[in-house]
Amino acid sequence: MSHPLFAPDFKARPWWWEAAEPPDRDAPLPDRTGVAVVGGGYAGLSAALTLRRLGHEVAVLDAERIGWGASSRNGGHVSGGLKVPVAGLERAFGRERARQIVLAAAASFPFLEETIAREGIACDYVRCGRFTAAWSRRHYDALAARAEYLAEITGMPTEMVPRSRQREVLGSDHYHGGMKVAATGSLHPGKYARGLAAAAERAGATLVDQVRVRGIAPEGSGFRLRTERGELRADAVLVATNGYTLDPRGTALPWLARRLIPLNSYIIATEELPEGMIDRLFPGRRVISDTKRVLNYFRPSPDGKRVLWGGRASFRAATAEDTAPALHGYMAECFPELRSVRITHAWTGNVAFTFDWLPHIGVQEGVHYAAGCQGNGVAMATWLGHNAALKVAGAANERFALDGLPFPTRPLYSGDPSWFLPLVGGWYRLRDRMDRLAA
Numbered sequence: 001m002s003h004p005l006f007a008p009d010f011k012a013r014p015w016w017w018e019a020a021e022p023p024d025r026d027a028p029l030p031d032r033t034g035v036a037v038v039g040g041g042y043a044g045l046s047a048a049l050t051l052r053r054l055g056h057e058v059a060v061l062d063a064e065r066i067g068w069g070a071s072s073r074n075g076g077h078v079s080g081g082l083k084v085p086v087a088g089l090e091r092a093f094g095r096e097r098a099r100q101i102v103l104a105a106a107a108s109f110p111f112l113e114e115t116i117a118r119e120g121i122a123c124d125y126v127r128c129g130r131f132t133a134a135w136s137r138r139h140y141d142a143l144a145a146r147a148e149y150l151a152e153i154t155g156m157p158t159e160m161v162p163r164s165r166q167r168e169v170l171g172s173d174h175y176h177g178g179m180k181v182a183a184t185g186s187l188h189p190g191k192y193a194r195g196l197a198a199a200a201e202r203a204g205a206t207l208v209d210q211v212r213v214r215g216i217a218p219e220g221s222g223f224r225l226r227t228e229r230g231e232l233r234a235d236a237v238l239v240a241t242n243g244y245t246l247d248p249r250g251t252a253l254p255w256l257a258r259r260l261i262p263l264n265s266y267i268i269a270t271e272e273l274p275e276g277m278i279d280r281l282f283p284g285r286r287v288i289s290d291t292k293r294v295l296n297y298f299r300p301s302p303d304g305k306r307v308l309w310g311g312r313a314s315f316r317a318a319t320a321e322d323t324a325p326a327l328h329g330y331m332a333e334c335f336p337e338l339r340s341v342r343i344t345h346a347w348t349g350n351v352a353f354t355f356d357w358l359p360h361i362g363v364q365e366g367v368h369y370a371a372g373c374q375g376n377g378v379a380m381a382t383w384l385g386h387n388a389a390l391k392v393a394g395a396a397n398e399r400f401a402l403d404g405l406p407f408p409t410r411p412l413y414s415g416d417p418s419w420f421l422p423l424v425g426g427w428y429r430l431r432d433r434m435d436r437l438a439a
């Protein structure tokens with residue numbers, strides 16, 4: 001497909017893959033292992049690394065290539081936040097447990113920084129800070145209340161930036177001010193995925209790609225995994241398949257699929273911009289996301305030459321090419337000077353939402369799982385994988401607040417949300433328009 005906004009060398013694949021495409025591996029499938037980790041994204045790789053550091057034998061199996069899923073496609077914004085409003089958490093769990101959940105999530109951020117530093121992962125990581133841009137005045141007030149809560153519970157420094165000072169952090173008048181959070185960063189997701197895989201391999205994990213797990217059955221004191229390349233026996237299993245859990249070619253843990261809502265998120269990369277433009281659009285070079293229900297998230301590329309603009313451009317099955325012009329339109333509303341800048345790359349990947357908007361780890365019929373990062377999983381998936389690994393190994397010193405929470409599903413829900421997502425998406429867009437009109 002061609003479009004006037006597409007550069008002549010346009011590619012429908014992640015810009016990240018230019019520098020760090022997930023490589024092929026040709027490791028044979030072992031007959032047996034200590035812990036079989038299904039899914040080779042940040043969660044599975046981080047779990048493998050921790051398990052190896054604890055001395056367990058591990059094989060990570062991925063249906064595609066290691067790191068091929070959301071982990072090499074995301075926006076590379078790094079934070080330890082949750083998507084669920086604090087009031088909702090307190091209603092569901094009470095004030096004290098809500099506080100523990102917020103703290104457990106916030107701990108993902110220092111854990112990610114520690115992992116990158118300890119393993120020497122070269123992934124363009126910078127603690128650049130984030131600006132959350134308010135879509136309306138009411139959203140600004142809600143952010144201010146959240147900033148106070150975050151500061152009180154986690155001690156995390158935040159600063160509200162009113163609309164009159166917005167240009168100090170964002171070269172646009174499109175939003176109603178917002179919140180600056182210092183303890184947030186950015187990285188190159190493809191390089192991080194590769195680096196984490198290399199760290200797990202160095203520690204002694206076996207990484208096997210092109211092997212889809214089609215079923216897991218108990219056998220003796222362990223498990224038998226049925227794969228498209230034969231069978232594997234393992235003492236324990238951790239499923240970390242997140243937004244790719246449900247697949248007609250084989251689903252490792254259907255129970256988990258019924259609790260996850262896979263959703264496409266889309267990103268475009270612009271062509272290289274004239275010198276100095278990035279610093280005008282992103283003073284301080286922070287990552288930015290907005291408070292819309294149908295959110296936009298954007299940032300400069302690590303080399304400071306392009307804009308990477310992401311969002312939920314469609315709630316129906318749509319390709320990255322189909323949705324790229326819409327994303328470009330959102331970008332041009334925010335940065336009118338980019339109206340005629342062309343797109344060199346467009347891509348999509350699956351994120352996994354949950355019905356309670358929380359990430360989860362736990363055990364179902366003896367099989368461990370870690371999933372549900374609500375599109376905010378660079379730090380969180382790494383952290384969930386680590387905590388799930390501690391649980392598998394029986395090495396957790398204290399109970400992790402996201403472990404074993406009730407994990408809701410809905411009657412008759414099989415894991416395929418395609419019939420209701422367009423309705424929900426339409427409703428969210430309408431609410432966004434109404435919020436803006438009321439601003």
Ligand SMILES: Cc1cc2nc3c(=O)[nH]c(=O)nc-3n(C[C@H](O)[C@H](O)[C@H](O)COP(=O)(O)OP(=O)(O)OC[C@H]3O[C@@H](n4cnc5c(N)ncnc54)[C@H](O)[C@@H]3O)c2cc1C
Pocket residue numbers: 038039040041042043044061062063064065066067068069070071072073074075076077078079211212213214240241242243244245247250251252265266267297310347348349350351370371373374375376377378379380381
């Ligand atoms: C476009 C996009 C933008 C995003 N932006 C951000 C962002 O800026 N910041 C942020 O924090 N988060 C972001 N996210 C979310 C983040 O990328 C994810 O939460 C995180 O990567 C999830 O990691 P994971 O290991 O759980 O899953 P994944 O990386 O998705 O890995 C799951 C793996 O499981 C494999 N698999 C599935 N089924 C099977 C099976 N049966 N057998 C074997 N293997 C199987 C898949 O092939 C896949 O490789 C974004 C996601 C997307 C898609």
